[in-house]
Amino acid sequence: MRILVTNDDGIDAIGLHVLARAMQTIGKVTVIAPDQEYSGCSAALWPMSGVKPEAYRASIDGIDEEEVWALKGPPGLCVALACLGAFNGSFDLVVAGINPGTNLGRSINHSGTLGACITARSYGISGIAISQMVDTMVPTVRRQPADNAEEATESQTAQHRNKQHSNSGETKQNDDSWDDDNLQQITDLVTQEWHTAAEIAVSAIKGLVSVASDDPVVMNINVPNRKLSEIKGWKRTEIGVDPLRVIQKATLELRSGHINTYDVKLSKGEKVEQPIHTDGGAVLSGWVSVSWLCRLEQEASVQRAGQLSAESRLDKLFASDTTANTR
Numbered sequence: 317m318r319i320l321v322t323n324d325d326g327i328d329a330i331g332l333h334v335l336a337r338a339m340q341t342i343g344k345v346t347v348i349a350p351d352q353e354y355s356g357c358s359a360a361l362w363p364m365s366g367v368k369p370e371a372y373r374a375s376i377d378g379i380d381e382e383e384v385w386a387l388k389g390p391p392g393l394c395v396a397l398a399c400l401g402a403f404n405g406s407f408d409l410v411v412a413g414i415n416p417g418t419n420l421g422r423s424i425n426h427s428g429t430l431g432a433c434i435t436a437r438s439y440g441i442s443g444i445a446i447s448q449m450v451d452t453m454v455p456t457v458r459r460q461p462a463d464n465a466e467e468a469t470e471s472q473t474a475q476h477r478n479k480q481h482s483n484s485g486e487t488k489q490n491d492d493s494w495d496d497d498n499l500q501q502i503t504d505l506v507t508q509e510w511h512t513a514a515e516i517a518v519s520a521i522k523g524l525v526s527v528a529s530d531d532p533v534v535m536n537i538n539v540p541n542r543k544l545s546e547i548k549g550w551k552r553t554e555i556g557v558d559p560l561r562v563i564q565k566a567t568l569e570l571r572s573g574h575i576n577t578y579d580v581k582l583s584k585g586e587k588v589e590q591p592i593h594t595d596g597g598a599v600l601s602g603w604v605s606v607s608w609l610c611r612l613e614q615e616a617s618v619q620r621a622g623q624l625s626a627e628s629r630l631d632k633l634f635a636s637d638t639t640a641n642t643r
Contacts, residue, residue, distance in 0.1 A: 319346070360431065392428070409444070547603070
């Protein structure tokens, strides 16, 4: 089995490295990931007009150097080009993550992690997204030893990069540390239990691929930031309406010293209560959330306000056009 591993945080993200090494217990791994941050890009591909994507050789400890690529483009494009044969043949599975921060509720519409999996399904391949809750960092930085020197270095790199993240779509933190006023309290990825998420992903994926199927799926796994022994178990969950915390308002403020330049200020609301049967409620309560995403399909013939009126106007438009053409 050939497995494509990608993410939306970039080729240097520690979660990607841990996941790629773990996936080697299941099959042959090829890593194709963006060369920079693409969180919140959903299933975007590329401005195809006049722009050519570029791929570069990269390296990840423990992965065959011939099987690691960085692509100048979002994760959806990484998957699309791989499925089109750009990287030496076809793939059997796409796994995206480990995302530092949950992908829950309506934020999944904007997630680059999920976007990679949705793109995979459009090419007839199952996609599994694995994300993990991130704890907010207090100003007095906590430090715990990493499993090895390589991961300690990667953690420092990821932590520095994470301070430049915006909260565009994905819930990168579980508290209020996403805005510019709180950069000193972003996230402490040194305390991240990456191997918990990786072990859960391996277990679920081994089960998924053990049964042959021609119907590709998108599986969304969200994991608490705890040791495996501290997690209560798993739940198949509904996709909640809201992420853990929503942005309530956006305003424009004239930038000092400028005439036509405005800063966008985002106001966040209180934490949203999450029922236990939803993805967010399960993770907040210490459970692993597993959700299965359906395809975007035509809605059943439900009569909604304005629907009949819109269709009636179209009937009249083409009826008058047909009459004019027969004269």
